[in-house]
Amino acid sequence: MTDVVRTGFRPSRVAVYGLLLLAALVYLIPLFIMLVTSFKTPMDIRTGNLMALPTDWTTIGWTKAWSEACTGVQCEGISGYFWNSFKMTVPAVLISTLLGAFNGYVLSKWKFKGSDLFFGMLLFGCFVPFQVVLLPMAATLGKLGLANTTSGLVLVHVIYGVAFTTLFFRNYYVAIPDALIKAARLDGAGFFTIFFRILLPMSTPIFMVSLIWQFTQIWNDFLFGVVFASGDSQPITVALNNLVNTSTGVKEYNVDMAAAMIAALPTLVVYIVAGKYFIRGLTAGSVKG
């Protein structure tokens, strides 16, 4: 009898799923509006309902956003800035992740006097607001001759990201038994061999976490991009802002929406591709630590 009751409808279950569904809908509505608007003609937008499907499906908004829309004085679309963002994000993500892995390895398996204090202080880096470092960072980049360059942005993001990536990897490696390191040492493996041959191959889940986290952070960053880059080296977030704020003639909502979608796509793709590791890696790192 009880089995039947359990598998059948229960009001509480229905309520829970109903609420979840509602919450999902609320979150999806902006995305829906963005998507349908990006495929509408300007005429359609002005006369039609916000929630309605396009009467004429057109990709003109997308092509215009990609290659014709004005971002300030130039009218070459956001494609160039899209690639700028890649040129900044990919190296910054990879370098900060590898550095974090290496830091985590040292801080968990080759502890030195004061290494815990060092780690604790490094964690402050996770909580320092972006605005605080703007001026000193600008001065530093100027001294290094990296002002207004993509390399400069990469450097800024690597420095900022290392605190997080170190935290991820350190907590992941702490849970790996020390006996493994001892066994490798007796097998004759040295400091780097143990890292590259034993630990790194075990790090896929946390690697994915770090990758997703860093990619999202760096790709979506606006403040560093607007301050430390100018003109041709600006990332897409800055270009998107300029595109939306350029006010010549009628506001082209379809172009704005398409540009916003283009700017958001890479992080979505990264999450979809590597997302299954994200939850797993986060919990793997946090169970012990």
Added chain:
Amino acid sequence: MSQLELRSIRKTYPGVAEETLKGIDIDIASGEFIILVGPSGCGKSTLMNTIAGLETISDGSIVLDGKDISTMEPKDRDIAMVFQSYALYPTMSVRENIAFGLKIRGLPKHEIDQEVERVADLLQISQLLNKKPANLSGGQQQRVAMGRALARRPRIYLFDEPLSNLDAKLRVEMRTEIKKLHQRLKTTIVYVTHDQIEAMTLADRIAVLKDGELQQLGTPKEVYNTPANLFVAGFMGSPAMSFVTVTVAQGEQGLYAEVRGNNGATLRLPVPDYLADRVGKKVILGIRPEHITQPQDQKNDQSLVAKGEFTIEVTEPTGPDVIALIQLNDTNVHCRIDPEHPVTWGETAELMFDMKKVVFFDPDTEKRIAPH
């Protein structure tokens, strides 16, 4: 075939007041199977790690085949270790696990393959070579861990509680395997365990440690029959040796010690002559369960044998024996009784005390009183 000398090894951890190892001296002969045994925290694992070079020593020296290796890196010591957690590399197959140390040492590929085959044959894990450690049972992982150690043909093998993660049945099987392996390969082995049965069954010699000090070093027989002190006596043997405080007295037929059961009855236990200078003094009688049995006719006329009636408080049948609990001088004492000889708890039974192998300890120093 390697000989290892531990010379007054001392180890103090930074920031810890008490020494973890307080001067350990052990000479290990080539091909010898030495077991370090003791309760947790006695320093046995630390001692093993210092031999491996995973931890430094504060004082003393470790000499392997005449060469001081105290300050060498682990990889240069030519020592292999089997860990309690097996510590297999999870991303590598069994074959790669075994081959890892050989690869690092730059052996040519065909030699590595040959060596892996040899080890796999030896441990009967050939069919597992392409599997990942996660897909193996505990016993199989244990074999692979041993295979990894064997592959390099190191001079010394260290085993750090290798069987304690296995279930009881498998543990006994692997124990036999390790013993067979040692008898076949005649390698020098240092083996850490807290399981005194493992120590008794496997060792050529046992080193009993407590609080960073070597309590006794001897063959299993020596450690069992002539424990150096109360600690060793209580640690080795299951059920443990019972300790009863008695007073030595001079009787007409020789020395005796009187014990009183909880039924009020007293019994004069004959004690050996070497206690003559302790007449009137208290000593601690160490008596093992097998020294108190049902009456055995063939022992009736032997010296140092006594019979008395005592109340059985608890009986624990183990199969081959029944372990019975009695009280002597208000102390619990275990007896080992033939299951064919019926005893019932709560009733009195006649028991025979064979005093030939009992030991005596000085109540102040806790050291065994040696016959002179």
